[in-house]
Amino acid sequence: MSAKQLQVRMARHPDRVLCADDFSVVEADMPTMAPGGLLAQQLYLSLDPYVRPMMDPVRSYVPHLNPGDLMPGFGVGRVLKSDSDALPVGSYVAGRFGWQEFASLDAAAVRRIDSGLGPVSTAVGVLGMPGATAHYGLTQLGKPQPGDTVVVSAASGAVGSLVGQIAKIKGCRVVGIAGGPEKCRYVIEELGFDACLDYRAPDLVERFIAATPDYVDVSFENVGGPIMDMVMGRLNAHARVVLCGAISQYNTASRSTGFEVFELVRQRASLTGFIISEHMDHWPGAFAEIAQWIKEGKVRYRESIAHxxxxxxxxxxxxxxxxxxxxxxVRVADENA
Structure with missing residues (x-):
């Protein structure tokens, strides 16, 4: 094993839209295993939208990054050295690896992966943080009921694609919003949504009205901005709006939205934001249920993998x-090597 490894660090705070110069790829010393911990080689790195706001020097629920900091991220890897009997050499673990090839991890802060639930890569996808996010946000906050109309933005993404499929399992009418005809076909034909609208279409509002004749009972919001404004104008009485992300606003100077706040009062609607890391007790049950749905063919997923x-x-x-x-x-290393 080499005495060096690759890392990706934040080179500077971005000026709105990200560019290559905001990152630096560096050689760093191999980490040293802490007493009682473990050393693991990362196999798959998860790239998640929540990391983008961390690159801006603003107050948030986690400390922001500073130039030179290691880019944060969840990953799944193979244990190379271990001081934990519960995590022996050769076992697979998921945790906060960061954007690097190897990581020294606290044994108490990782979870051992049950390879019987699915491929190792799913531990940072449909059976990882995105899966827990979709399951908790919809079932615990959206509380879908049979016959409800559920609207999901970023419907072809890791979270949105699962939210819509769970809503269908719960007996709902599901309308997705995605970018482009190819993604909309995927959402309807492969994932089983009832409708999917291309947010780039010039007649989006008219199409959305036609797709939600009974208005909206649950809105699972991943995008923010004008898309959210449009959905908020069609809420039903006692609708539930679940705020998971606002990816359309991460590269802009303004973080404001333009919907009429009093609409929440008129419809007696709820609007709830959440961070899935605050609900870790929900993860095991969510993964067990999602894994069963995958085996039954009720849930499908895709992975885009960079090398x-x-x-x-x-x-x-x-x-x-x-x-x-x-x-x-990102496939960081070959799991069969």
């Missing part, structure tokens, strides 16, 4: 502009 750690910045920027389909991953 090599050096590809992470470009893949991350592409994800933020909608170039991926399903979960965006």
């Amino acid at each position: 090599g750690l050096r590809s992470a910045p470009e893949a991350f920027m592409g994800m933020l502009t909608g170039k991926n389909l399903g979960k965006q991953l």
Whole structure:
């Protein structure tokens, strides 16, 4: 094993839209395993939208990054050295690896992967943080009922694609919003949504009205901006709006939205934001249920995989502009090596 490894760090705070110069790929010393911990080789790195706001020097629920900091991210890897009997050498673990090839991890802060539930890569996708996010946000906050109309933005992405499929399992009418005809076909034909609208279409509002004749009972919001404004104008009485993300606003100076706030009062609607890391007790049950749905053919998923750690910045920027389909991953190392 080499004494060096590759890392991707934030080179500077972005000026709105990300560019390659905002990242630096560097050689760093191999990490040293802490007593009672473990050393793991990362196999798959998860690229997630929540990382983008962390690159701006603003107050948030987690500390923002500073120039030179390692880019954060969840990953799944193979244990190379271990001081934990519960996590022996050769086992697979998921945790906060960051954008690097190897990581020294706290044994108490990782979860061992049950390879019987699905491929290793799913531990940072449909059976990982995005899967837990979709399951918790919809079932615990959206509380869908049979016959409800559920609207999902970023419907072809890792979270949105699962939200819509769970809503269908719960007996709902599901309307997705995605970018482009190819993604909309995927959402309808492969994932089983009742409708999917291309947000780039000039007649989007008219199409949305036609697709929601009974208005909207649950809105699962991943995008923000004008898309959210449009949905908020068609809420039913006692609708539930679940705020998961606002990817359309991560590269803009303004974080404001333009919907009429009093509409929430008129419709006695609820609007709830959440961070899935605050609900870790929900994860095991969510994964067990999602895995069963996959086995039964009720849930499908896709992965967009970039190859090599050096590809992470470009893949991350592409994800933020909608170039991926399903979960965006980076294959850092070959799991069969």
